[in-house]
Amino acid sequence: MGYVHDTAMSQFIxxxxxxxxxxxxxxxxxxxxxxxxxxxxxxxxxxxxxIPIPSxxxxxxxxxxxxxxxxxxxxxxxxxDFAVATALLYKDTLSPTAASGSGTxxxxxxxxTTKDTGHDTDAECLAVDEHRLIMTVTTPEWAxxxxxxxxxxxxxxxxxxxxxxxxxxxxxxxxx
Numbered sequence: 240m241g242y243v244h245d246t247a248m249s250q251f252i253x254x255x256x257x258x259x260x261x262x263x264x265x266x267x268x269x270x271x272x273x274x275x276x277x278x279x280x281x282x283x284x285x286x287x288x289x290i291p292i293p294s295x296x297x298x299x300x301x302x303x304x305x306x307x308x309x310x311x312x313x314x315x316x317x318x319x320d321f322a323v324a325t326a327l328l329y330k331d332t333l334s335p336t337a338a339s340g341s342g343t344x345x346x347x348x349x350x351x352t353t354k355d356t357g358h359d360t361d362a363e364c365l366a367v368d369e370h371r372l373i374m375t376v377t378t379p380e381w382a383x384x385x386x387x388x389x390x391x392x393x394x395x396x397x398x399x400x401x402x403x404x405x406x407x408x409x410x411x412x413x414x415x
Contacts, residue, residue: 243415248302250291252407258287262396267403274403279315283395284402286311290328290389290409294382300414303379304328306352307390308408312369316399321365325393328352328374333385350388351377365394379412 254275255266263278277284288309295301307328313321329347355373358364364372374390382388388409394402 260285277402281398286392296384310405318365320395331387
């Protein structure tokens, strides 16, 4: 059996896999392109993006996350706020002892990233446009079997702001 070390793996994350904390979000198709659309509202919402990549209990096997991408649009009116600081990648550590009744189920800590040059200011993130916000992991690490990742984005829409989420992409290295 061969050895695989692929540095260009990607996993599309459909908009139906996302979670949304507030507002009315509707699965919509226009010209065969699917999105989760938020009804215009002068309110804040958190967008949750799970990041499903393979993990492994053996050191330096499985995968390590190199970057994630959020594909979204803001239309009708600029958002009141979409701060670069609110676009965060989290590393979830899943407790191996929680099943026995002790310990915490999991913890989440922000993972260091840098944003692409088209989304490294608040004004760029909240502008009326189609966006592909890329967060590159500063120091990638192999995903242990007790680790998961997710991203959160906080968007505060104006009264006429329509937000659409088209999906995401997880880019990673795979070693088997």
